[in-house]
Amino acid sequence: MLTPANPTTQAAADDAILVVDNIVVRFETPEGPIVAVDDVSLKVKPGEFLSVIGPSGCGKSTLFNVVGGLLSDHQGTVNVAGETISGPHQSIGMVFQEESTFPWRTVTDNVAFPLELTGMPKAQRIERARHFIALVGLDGFENRYPGELSGGMRQRVSLARTLASEPKILLMDEPFAALDEQTRLLLGDKVLQIQQALKQTTLLITHNITEAVQMSDRIVVMTYRPGKVKRIVDIDLPRPRTSEIVGSEAFGRYVAQIWADLREEASRGMRDEEKHTLEHHKGGAS
Amino acid sequence: MxxxxxxxxxxxxxxxxxxxxxxxxxxxxxxxxxxxxxxxxxxxxxPPPSDVIGSFGRVIVEEDVFGRFLLTLSECLIAGVLLTVVGVGGGVLMHRYRLLQQACETWVAAMASAPIVLMYPLFLVIFGRSMWTMIMMGFVAALPPVILKTLEGLSGTRKVLVNVGRSFNLTPSQQFWKILFPAALPTIFVGIRLGLIFALINIVGVEFLINFGGLGQLINELAERYDLPGTYAAICFVILVSILFFMTLEKIERWLRPFD
CATH class of the missing domain: 1.20.5 (Single alpha-helices involved in coiled-coils or other helix-helix interfaces)
Incomplete structure (x- = not known):
């Protein structure tokens, strides 16, 4: 069930649609250079749901920005379907952690945004947008503005907007982090339904173990700073899945195993944060 | 209950x-x-408010208040259009070219608090005793808040929205028109509102100072005659110009941002 940190695991076959190879990211900080991501390699197969999990400060979001092409100052390569990419790419659709709908556009216009960029005629793009709105379960809200919706509904609009661009890879950075646990589980169901219906290759960045186990085929556990791949866990739970699976014994075992790996990293992160806070206060007091 | x-x-x-x-x-x-x-x-x-109310009829009939009202209104309107075009354009340029922003932002901010109305003799020399002196005085005095607020709105666009644009591979022009500008619009409107206040104050002030033009000149003449109720009645018409501008601006903003 648990496999050592190695990008060429059984699950990651050679037909990988996304290959992240030896990514290293360094940041300059007032305290000196920090290695945020250290030699991270991943392979994602078509239709696979892969999650990257790690404690705060492990470089998950940095990795998200590298794969999405928003961060170009790094070592290593990102390949999508055999093509090395060096910036944002139409094959990768990103869903962000922060609320990212356009408040000045209705739900339909938000979802139709990527279609508008392709020059698709208005009637056609509205029809397409409605399809994706229905897919995320927001029928009836087409003409509402994001300000009239709840946080969970707004994240579904963001998801529909990204799906409307029909990306080969859906890249999500803790999209439900700001939501309560129950909404998060239910939206997890929705994401699973969509992923299974579209056979959508998905790379999810998260710090939530339940969310990762609920949805993933494999989970990449990362170490605290510098962010390295600690272990890759194959999730052998039946599909189609729903949030009901969180009550199963097998699910509990996966959660416990991943927490055992993460606990040490999270503790290191917490100690590091406390040390920094103390140093900061000492610096401020002197 | x-x-x-x-x-x-x-x-x-x-x-x-x-x-x-x-x-x-x-x-x-x-x-x-x-x-x-x-x-x-x-x-x-x-003067007692009852006297001011009583003088409205006289001011309207004898002092051609509507003609003067329209003159001040049109001066403000032209200054407002210039402000919007040049001020918003200036803010956009300063946001686009960092060097320009670093070179000019402090000066523009300093200009916002400068008593530019005192430069009216210079404007009189350049534009003569015409409505353009008032328009240009109003325009120049009101330009800084429009530029600064436009810059603030564009710079304050949430990073995640900019990243959404980047993730969809937008061109710089698409990034501006589809994300930055609509996101900055509320702050830009605040700038235009402030600008119109500055413009109206300066236009009426210069009309008063050079005794030429619309309502400012009327206020000057009535004050010179020591017709205090008439003076206050004329001031009421200046307030009316201000109210008209704000109502129009609010309608435009509501039309552009129906979700607010």
Whole structure:
């Protein structure tokens, strides 16, 4: 069930649609250079749901920005379907952690945004947008503005907007982090339904173990700073899945195993944060 | 219905706030009227509100107040259009070219607090005794807030929205028109509102100072004649210009941002 940190695991076959190879990211900080991501390699197969999990400060979001092409100052390569990419790419659709709908556009216009960029005629793009709105379960809200919706509904609009661009890879950075646990589980169901219906290759960045186990085929556990791949866990739970699976014994075992790996990293992160806070206060007091 | 709802004051039971505002204004004028009538306030310094109201007809008929009102209004309108085009354009350029922003932002901010109205003799020399002196004075004095607020709005666009644009591979032009500009629009409107206030103050002020043009000149003439009720009546028309501008601007903003 648990496999050592190695990008060429059984699950990651050679037909990988996304290959992240030896990514290293360094940041300059007032305290000196920090290695945020250290030699991270991943392979994602078509239709696979892969999650990257790690404690705060492990470089998950940095990795998200590298794969999405928003961060170009790094070592290593990102390949999508055999093509090395060096910036944002139409094959990768990103869903962000922060609320990212356009408040000045209705739900339909938000979802139709990527279609508008392709020059698709208005009637056609509205029809397409409605399809994706229905897919995320927001029928009836087409003409509402994001300000009239709840946080969970707004994240579904963001998801529909990204799906409307029909990306080969859906890249999500803790999209439900700001939501309560129950909404998060239910939206997890929705994401699973969509992923299974579209056979959508998905790379999810998260710090939530339940969310990762609920949805993933494999989970990449990362170490605290510098962010390295600690272990890759194959999730052998039946599909189609729903949030009901969180009550199963097998699910509990996966959660416990991943927490055992993460606990040490999270503790290191917490100690590091406390040390920094103390140093900061000492610096401020002197 | 609970006791709490039974004892709620009238304004909580659906009296429109506008009516409350109007009531407060009427109460204020009645108080002033009373204080003047009993001699607490000198009527040769502050005319009784009843005299001001009484002088409206005379000012309208004898002083061509509507012609002057339209002149001041059109000066403000032209200054407003110039402000919007140049001010918003300037803010956009400063946001686009960092060097320009670093070179000019402090000067523009300093200009915002400078008493530019004192430069009216220079404007008189350049534009002559014409409405363009007023328009350009209003325009120049009101330009800094429009530029600064446009810059603030564009720079303050949430990073995640910019990243959404980047993730969809937008061109710089698409990034501006589809994300930055609509996101900055509320702050840009704040700048335009501030700019119009500055423009109106300066336009009426210069009309008053050079005794030429619309309502400012009328206020000057009436004050020179020591016609205090007439002076205050003319000031009411200046306030009317201001109200008209704000109502129009609000309508435009509501049209552009129906979700607010």
């Amino acid at each position: 609970t006791d709490a709802t039974l004892t709620r004051p009238a304004f909580r039971r659906g009296v429109p706030p506008q009516l409350i505002g109007l009531g407060a204004l009427v109460a204020f004028f009645l108080t002033v009227e009373l204080l003047i009538q009993i001699g607490v306030i000198n009527r040769f310094i502050v």
